[in-house]
Amino acid sequence: MHKGVTGIFSSGLDMLSLRQKPSNEIYKFWSLYQETWVRLYASSLITVAAINGSATAPGCALATACDSRVMAEGDHVIGHDETRTGWLVPNWVKFGMVNLIGFKETERSFQKGTIFSPEDAQKIGLVDMVVPKDDLMTSVRIRLKESASMEDDLRISTKNMMRRETTENLNLRKQEDVTNMTVYSLLEHVQESIVDTNAQYLGWKPVPWPSG
């Protein structure tokens, strides 16, 4: 995974697409996010996140769903800052974080909307490696090759064995989790905050979420 915009790995979903929409469209939006996350988490492919810029909210979520994470040194951040911009972190995202940094740190970081520097992210286990920007793709390629040297059947079965229970659990509770996000999105004060939020937030331009 590698996004082209310099300095930003992925900063989020296009929240504007949730503004004044009927509930079934909002449901579809969160449903697509849930499916994308679970599919990436359970993917039989080798997935190494090449984090070449800030990876916040869904950007961080997609990174935690990968097999491992390499982040470029520099003045960018990673973490779930949804609450700082008035948004609820979806339940599926929790599992990726808890696996990497444990329950307590996950809860605390979600409540505060904490974002981490590459170095701090490595210290708490949120990323596996931090490298100079110019070495990012080389480091990622080395990791990919390492994983690819293992017999495919074995690598996939091992990944599946480790991740099966979480995947099953998320599939079982999909409707509940997506409904919770939909209900939250439809709250009046949340609807009203949508425009402001994106505009005011550090001047970051949200990367458009693929339309269903």
Next chain:
Amino acid sequence: MHKGVTGIFSSGLDMLSLRQKPSNEIYKFWSLYQETWVRLYASSLITVAAINGSATAPGCALATACDSRVMAEGDHVIGHDETRTGWLVPNWVKFGMVNLIGFKETERSFQKGTIFSPEDAQKIGLVDMVVPKDDLMTSVRIRLKESASMEDDLRISTKNMMRRETTENLNLRKQEDVTNMTVYSLLEHVQESIVDTNAQYLGWKPVPWPSG
């Protein structure tokens, strides 16, 4: 949460109320403890434990159910010492500890009845902050204000998202968990040990548990 007795946050339940009682009263006793813990854990209020003295057994359990924990410096302790006084730690209490210090440390500390100094408790993650006794309530108030600065809907939804699965699980297994404690309480040698235990144990006076 703040208890008035100097030097003791909360040291336990009134075990004497389990002596020579019919099984349905013993069941009610543990049932009330379970409900109190789960309600506090899932509470939509902001809960910061102001630990101004020793917090052992249920005192520790109630602290782990809060959003965060601030402990006063000094010559007191926190932890689950139930086994040292001949008592079984209830299953619901496990989840609060595992969330904070992980499975292995929880199992070990329950088996040994380990109690921790404020400094050690902070090191393993059982409390979030240790402050001079005189600064305790100020520190707690700062934390409460911090949390209160977030939109209520968002704070509650985030807490609920993080804690829902454990709460649901504990509600599902309530009967089994409470029954286990009741059966244990009725063992002959446990019944016989009840008086001695409270008297001999460090001279602490148990804080009476609210009667149902």
Next chain:
Amino acid sequence: MHKGVTGIFSSGLDMLSLRQKPSNEIYKFWSLYQETWVRLYASSLITVAAINGSATAPGCALATACDSRVMAEGDHVIGHDETRTGWLVPNWVKFGMVNLIGFKETERSFQKGTIFSPEDAQKIGLVDMVVPKDDLMTSVRIRLKESASMEDDLRISTKNMMRRETTENLNLRKQEDVTNMTVYSLLEHVQESIVDTNAQYLGWKPVPWPSG
């Protein structure tokens, strides 16, 4: 638990017994491994692993099922190296490791087939204590006595309370987990690799698994 062969605690199952066998015998083989692990994990006995040599794959798995682990200093290793020899780690084994070293470290070590020196194993929490070889049995006896000083009812109830959920979960999914191992064992390239693997692997002689 203590195995007599100098320098090897337990290095594995007798994989040759899976070569060109009907699927029901292969199923029985993995079923026996699953039952042994779960029974040891849930045992009401005090179980201290005295690791006097290398404990790899099932050797490590049995150690993680114990109450605690003491390892002798020296030139031997502990860990799950199944993938290095072309084998899948069974799902039940995962829970012992996750309890001790957390999800992320478990996943990483299974994918890479990482084996740890006694010192590194202690650092990550995989073993509780490392002692000179000559002190191993003394250290283990001290731990056993310590645990035995607690009332049996209480010790067993506490262990049961901590481990019940994992044990129940493993019993529920036994058929699925054993079937997965059976299907993997029957893959053509896995069958073909069985002889080579045992011969080439560091020259270790697998300890025969007790026949059902």
